[in-house]
Amino acid sequence: MTLLDPNAIWWLLLAVPIALVYLLRLRSPRHEVGASMIWRQVVGDGSTSPTRRRAVSACCQLALLALLIVALVEPTFSERAAARRIVLVIDTSASMTPAGDETDALHAAKRRAAALIDTLRRHDKMAILSAGEIVRRHIGFSDHGHSLHAALDGVVLDGTVLDDGGGGNRVTEAVRLARRMIETDVIQGSGGQIVVLSDAAFEGATSLAAADDVQLISLGGQRGNLAITRFAVRENFLRSGTSEVFVEVTNLSGEPVETTLLIAHDGRQEKVLTVKVASRDRWSETVEFDLPEGGKLTATLQLSDAVTEDNVAELMVPASRSTRVALVTQGKPVLRRALEALPKVQLTVVDDVENVPSDVEVTVLDAVVPNPLPPGPLLVINPTGSSELWRLAQPLDDTTVDVQRPADGLLRNVRLDQAYLSASRQIVPLGDAQVLAENAAGDPLYLRIRRPAGDVLLLAADPDKGDLRLHESFPLLVAGAIDSLSGRTTKSEIIVAEIPLMDHDRWAALDATEPNDAQGGMPLWPAYAAIVLASVFLLVEWQAFHQRWIL
């Protein structure tokens, strides 16, 4: 059996006053009365001896005290619990002493470490490391309290810069060293534990806190956390070739914050933004970047707070390139203008398929169906004849879009519901086809036919007639079709940087005062038995002296 807190045995001294009170009360107060003739009628002739009652009472009190002390000394029969190896890692970087006095985080860490030393059990051993600019081992595994305290006194500030990832902190390295120390020193069946005392203002604090063998005790008071919570980029539809970068910063602290946000492109600082955000509020800004070649965008908050991981956000922007498109048309204006309006589209307009340049990526056939169809991706608008992929049947009675099926971004942001298309003929695909829009009778109005030489998108409507020419969705439909056929990722997709959001609640949960107890599954029946015993003793004590208690 091992006493986890042997110092509590000093509570046994409480038995001394209990015994003194017992001895002092052995002699009852003496009261002179004139004659016994009245008192005999009140209490009779018998005399009650208080000695046995007081002895029982004193025994009950001592038994209660014994139970209390047993609870305080925390006896354990677990050998595993009796052989812990604890490594204290104290952050000695410059951020631990912002105040420079007794209230700073380093002093708090040393006080907490001293308390941990005092709670060492009989077979426990502890080592102390400090992590500043370098990792120092102040004392190896030892169970000698005075030596540990002396080593703790030698822990001083060991950093000249704040923990911004710039090298002023080596907590992660210290933890690695602590793990090696535990591996080499730990005995069979015992447990090793690393306790990090830090302000958590270093890279990797989150992962350290999540590790099973590390307990991160956050110090330094309620430090705020400013986080980049959204970082996104999209094409600028107003200015071709440029991109819009959206950044959002959330203040998770209790105080308003003013700082700067740097946005770098491939390591070059491009923008400096001033961030002013109130407590528990968000700040956002959209800035324009010229990113024709794409690259890596990095947003960095210029401050040191409780969580440094969310002060930096990065995202990759793909390179922007133009798509060469050939439009074979007889002069229909609506489709041509829609194609010309698309950014990064190099449009070539020809009147015959024979004149289509060989280097085009997408060919748009407007009311033209050559036989055979040209190779490569095709967008066929208002087909006027059959081909090897489809056959034109009778004219359609109903050309109103009833069902719309988005697929692969083809119809992103496009709403053709109840749009009346121009008079058209029924299209019967000769092979497998994906219907993207159909009328109420199920006849396809917009469909995709896959072929080895390139996909074909078929729209059975004349854009110069019907609702389509006036519909705002038509340019988006054309843009989606060109993007899909050219294999280019749509630039309208928002890329959101996934930033972990951490606040003080989570850090409070990580904070704990004591290392985890390794007792494990200790049975509860001794505790229940002790409670029952204490209740019995209290009951006996009540019975023994209730007459005095109810005065």
Added chain:
Amino acid sequence: MTTDARYTERPLFDRDFLARCERLAGESRRKFGGRVLGYHGARQLAGGTEVTGYCDYAAGDDPRYVDWNRCARHDELVSKQFQGDEDLQMWLLVDCSASMALGGKFDYARRLAGALAYVGLANLSRVGAAAFSAGLTATLPPQRGKRSVRALLAAIESMSLQGEDTDLDRTARQLIGRQPRPALVIVLSDFYDPRGVGRGLDVWHSRGHHVHLVQIFDPSELKMNDLGDVELSHLEPASDQHVVLDRKKRQRYRELMDEFRRTVRRCCRERHFGCTQITTERPFDRQLLGMMHAASLDQSTPA
């Protein structure tokens, strides 16, 4: 058991006491016409020259007052009763039983007896004093005149606790042997007599004595505030008893004490005797003045 040491550390009847007694005597003459507790010596039975009646002979009667002619004619012993102006004869009986050792009851009783003796002598009465417990232990025959004050006070001061139980019946029988003629008997006691006070009062009542009981209590006897484990030290009879006192028992004790006091008052009222129940908290001179005032009211009130 005697606890004299507690009561003789300072003179019982010092100069201040005498001064208070002198003021009391003056008050008695001015306000109450020289009466002591409402009584005076005028027209007392026996001691005069005019035969007013006869009564059965009792042991202790003066043989000179036996009507021998009647004895010869009717073969019965009767004593002749006379009436005439006679000085009041007053006996002061001070309880010296063990229970009087509680608190300051014994000293208080002696001071009160001394004051009564002073006032009585000042009003030309004949005053005797006696100590009693299980019976009369020391007596000083009735004295007359202020010159006897010193002797009476000395006799009262010399009384000591006897450590015996109270026996009022025996005391009364012994007293009438020494005082066959009716007199005013003032008994100062706590009256813790297991046999009760009725029989003793009957003895005095049968002989025409007028009795005034002064029942003296220590304040702790009436209040009894202790609770819990208490070791009771009974003074009369001497014994120790360990008890656990709770509120219920304490209330029972107070009720019994009230009943005891009511019994004493009832016994006196049935025999037209006077009764005063006091505690030792009040100064003796004020207490005595109050007693005289109450007695004068009783005398003036028709029965």
